[in-house]
Amino acid sequence: MDRVLNKNLQKYFNPETTEEIKVIEGTHSASYAVKLARVKVISAYPITPQTSIVEKLSELCANGEIPAEYIKVESEHSAMAAVIGAESTGSRSFTATSSQGLALMHEVLHWAANARLPIVLANVNRALAPPWSIWADQTDSLAQRDTGWIQFYCESNQEVLDMIIQAYRIGEEVMLPVMVNMDAFFLSHTSEPVALPKQELVDKFLPPYKPKFKMDVADPHAFGGLAGPDSYMEFRYRIQEAMEAARELIPVVAEEYNHYIGRYHGALLEEYRTEGADYLLITAGTITGTSRLVVDEYREKGINLGLVKLRAFRPFPTEDIRRIAKNVKKIGVIDRNISFGQSGIFFSEIKAALYNSDVHPLLNGYVAGLGGRDVVPQNIRDIVEHLMKSEKGQDLVWIGVKI
Amino acid sequence: MSQIMFNIPKEENMGSGHVACPGCGATLSMRYALKALGLDTMIVIPACCWSIIDGPTPSSVNKVPVFHTAFETAASTASGIKAGLKAQGKDDVTVLAWAGDGGTFDIGFQALSGAAERNEDIIYISYDNEAYMNTGIQRSSATPYGAWTTTTPAKHPKDRPKKNLVEALAAHHIPYIATASVAYPDDFIAKVKKAKSIKGMKFIHVLSPCPPGWKSAPENSIKLSRLAVESKIFPLFEIENGWRYRITHEPKDVPVKEYLRLQGRFAHLTDKDINQIQKEVDLNWKRLKMKVKLSEEDEKLLAEIANE
Numbered sequence: 001m002d003r004v005l006n007k008n009l010q011k012y013f014n015p016e017t018t019e020e021i022k023v024i025e026g027t028h029s030a031s032y033a034v035k036l037a038r039v040k041v042i043s044a045y046p047i048t049p050q051t052s053i054v055e056k057l058s059e060l061c062a063n064g065e066i067p068a069e070y071i072k073v074e075s076e077h078s079a080m081a082a083v084i085g086a087e088s089t090g091s092r093s094f095t096a097t098s099s100q101g102l103a104l105m106h107e108v109l110h111w112a113a114n115a116r117l118p119i120v121l122a123n124v125n126r127a128l129a130p131p132w133s134i135w136a137d138q139t140d141s142l143a144q145r146d147t148g149w150i151q152f153y154c155e156s157n158q159e160v161l162d163m164i165i166q167a168y169r170i171g172e173e174v175m176l177p178v179m180v181n182m183d184a185f186f187l188s189h190t191s192e193p194v195a196l197p198k199q200e201l202v203d204k205f206l207p208p209y210k211p212k213f214k215m216d217v218a219d220p221h222a223f224g225g226l227a228g229p230d231s232y233m234e235f236r237y238r239i240q241e242a243m244e245a246a247r248e249l250i251p252v253v254a255e256e257y258n259h260y261i262g263r264y265h266g267a268l269l270e271e272y273r274t275e276g277a278d279y280l281l282i283t284a285g286t287i288t289g290t291s292r293l294v295v296d297e298y299r300e301k302g303i304n305l306g307l308v309k310l311r312a313f314r315p316f317p318t319e320d321i322r323r324i325a326k327n328v329k330k331i332g333v334i335d336r337n338i339s340f341g342q343s344g345i346f347f348s349e350i351k352a353a354l355y356n357s358d359v360h361p362l363l364n365g366y367v368a369g370l371g372g373r374d375v376v377p378q379n380i381r382d383i384v385e386h387l388m389k390s391e392k393g394q395d396l397v398w399i400g401v402k403i
Numbered sequence: 404m405s406q407i408m409f410n411i412p413k414e415e416n417m418g419s420g421h422v423a424c425p426g427c428g429a430t431l432s433m434r435y436a437l438k439a440l441g442l443d444t445m446i447v448i449p450a451c452c453w454s455i456i457d458g459p460t461p462s463s464v465n466k467v468p469v470f471h472t473a474f475e476t477a478a479s480t481a482s483g484i485k486a487g488l489k490a491q492g493k494d495d496v497t498v499l500a501w502a503g504d505g506g507t508f509d510i511g512f513q514a515l516s517g518a519a520e521r522n523e524d525i526i527y528i529s530y531d532n533e534a535y536m537n538t539g540i541q542r543s544s545a546t547p548y549g550a551w552t553t554t555t556p557a558k559h560p561k562d563r564p565k566k567n568l569v570e571a572l573a574a575h576h577i578p579y580i581a582t583a584s585v586a587y588p589d590d591f592i593a594k595v596k597k598a599k600s601i602k603g604m605k606f607i608h609v610l611s612p613c614p615p616g617w618k619s620a621p622e623n624s625i626k627l628s629r630l631a632v633e634s635k636i637f638p639l640f641e642i643e644n645g646w647r648y649r650i651t652h653e654p655k656d657v658p659v660k661e662y663l664r665l666q667g668r669f670a671h672l673t674d675k676d677i678n679q680i681q682k683e684v685d686l687n688w689k690r691l692k693m694k695v696k697l698s699e700e701d702e703k704l705l706a707e708i709a710n711e
Binding site: 040041043068069071072073074075077078079081082083084085086087088089090091093107108111215216217220221222223224225226227228231 | 443445454455457458459460461462463466468469470471472476478479481483484485486488489490491493496513514516517520
């Protein structure tokens with residue numbers, strides 16, 4: 001525990017790079033990141049539990065702290081369309097949503113990526129209805145897997161702030177939009193100390209947006225017109241190329257951010273006590289924090305348990321997973337999401353990543369915490385015990401279902 | 404005619420080589436709109452005939468930037484483009500949302516209503532060919548009563564009246580609304596120029612003949628546009644701030660039959676049906692005249708209030 005806290009304290013309190021330390025919830029962390037990234041156009045539609053992002057941004061725009069145009073639209077679909085328009089003129093743009101709102105945006109999420117517009121979207125991971133639920137669940141963003149968006153999952157409010165700033169740097173270089181995800185309530189409405197970096201350092205890290213192409217009356221072009229079978233495929237090839245470039249770029253940008261701001265959360269993924277691990281948990285989002293605690297417990301008992309926190313989902317850290325899995329006997333993936341008819345979504349991706357390699361550890365998929373159900377240390381211990389006893393991999397093990 | 408030609412700017416901001424059908428009203432509409440707006444203009448085109456007419460990637464028939472966008476997003480994307488430009492201090496560029504009736508009356512109506520309520524500083528022009536023509540003539544809420552389309556076959560033609568979108572937008576109290584017709588280019592261009600000079604949301608409704616969809620002869624497109632106006636089916640007028648109505652062209656009393664009988668989509672209509680349509684058109688004209696009268700009274704009332 002001490003090790004974890006000390007590391008975190010260092011992250012929060014770097015006096016040389018910190019302007020101010022605020023005790024704020026994840027949604028406000030996102031709002032301050034928008035300010036620090038010098039966003040020019042904001043458009044959003046309120047949805048619980050994203051609302052405090054748009055409320056805080058309204059306040060910061062109204063008092064002049066953020067000199068941005070703010071379009072208060074009538075739906076999430078229009079919010080995404082509006083930032084698509086704004087970004088096409090070369091203005092750095094931001095939106096935020098959650099759950100049903102993200103699902104409504106689906107069509108235009110494709111449009112943003114296919115138009116190669118590096119918009120940044122903060123998504124609060126919330127369960128999809130029916131039945132109505134406003135609590136944490138990652139199926140909303142994972143269902144947007146194939147839209148061409150780069151996706152990050154955060155563990156703390158500090159990571160939310162740091163990743164939104166990094167998202168602009170990454171997206172603008174590879175010309176792809178970036179989604180930064182935080183779990184509903186566990187982050188969105190939980191206050192934590194967050195260090196706001198000095199503006200001049202952020203400015204050094206993130207220069208003004210200079211697009212290669214934009215809507216410009218002095219240099220008129222048509223964007224997005226009909227492409228026949230003889231040319232469409234090349235546009236898609238370029239997007240895959242950009243994703244591959246992002247895979248290389250994300251670790252570099254994380255290092256650069258560390259250089260300027262003095263904080264590092266890992267690259268495509270973060271390894272926690274994986275040295276010599278026989279057993280490995282893989283998590284994304286806030287379940288990671290609880291898992292760290294359980295890993296420490298097992299390590300104290302002399303059991304070599306390690307943890308991998310997935311940070312990037314697209315591009316997927318295929319090579320990292322293969323490298324880490326090499327010396328591990330058993331892996332348990334914990335998913336706060338599900339693809340019906342298959343399994344947890346991160347599990348599927350990890351299984352797919354390992355197939356074309358010579359690394360084949362026992363692999364179990366655990367689905368837990370859907371709709372915001374608490375995943376407490378005892379749940380993680382149950383998972384670890386189940387994993388250690390397993391003799392054959394299981395694609396789907398439900399945790400805590402009362403049926 | 405020479406007087407009309409005199410009022411039309413000579414510059415051509417829409418080039419040659421468009422891929423529209425012969426006799427397309429939507430194409431001529433764009434040509435006139437861009438003559439009025441000039442080159443400091445950006446166009447947003449959602450899914451509609453103009454997604455094709457503009458030409459395949461990377462070509463464009465227009466000499467101004469064009470952004471193709473999703474079907475229901477003309478007004479929201481245009482709002483974003485305007486905000487993006489404003490954030491860079493480029494406030495002098497006109498942002499034109501250019502959509503068909505499907506993208507305006509139907510799937511794009513929510514975004515349009517939102518932009519109108521926010522009073523976005525954009526010009527929205529709907530070229531209305533009265534059905535989903537780009538997908539092959541299916542009914543829209545802009546399809547008139549009695550018309551044939553592939554989804555309202557002659558045995559069961561459209562049994563609901565055309566949605567009165569202009570009135571729906573008037574209820575949003577936007578600064579400027581107008582109807583326009585390619586048969587009256589001087590009126591058309593004057594209205595687009597006026598729209599450009601006004602800050603806030605502007606909406607222009609253009610009736611746009613479609614020979615394949617209307618089953619009419621391409622050479623009759625201008626004639627049909629004129630007959631629609633002169634028969635009062637599509638009167639030329641404007642509305643300022645949602646209440647000040649003004650008729651910009653006094654129509655001659657042409658019977659609707661002359662307009663309807665030139666179009667195959669109305670071929671199944673009996674004389675009785677046409678009489679009923681005539682009555683409806685006369686009633687609508689009466690209502691419009693009353694609104695003009697009412698706005699004259701409103702004007703007096705407002706002047707009195709201002710003098711108090």
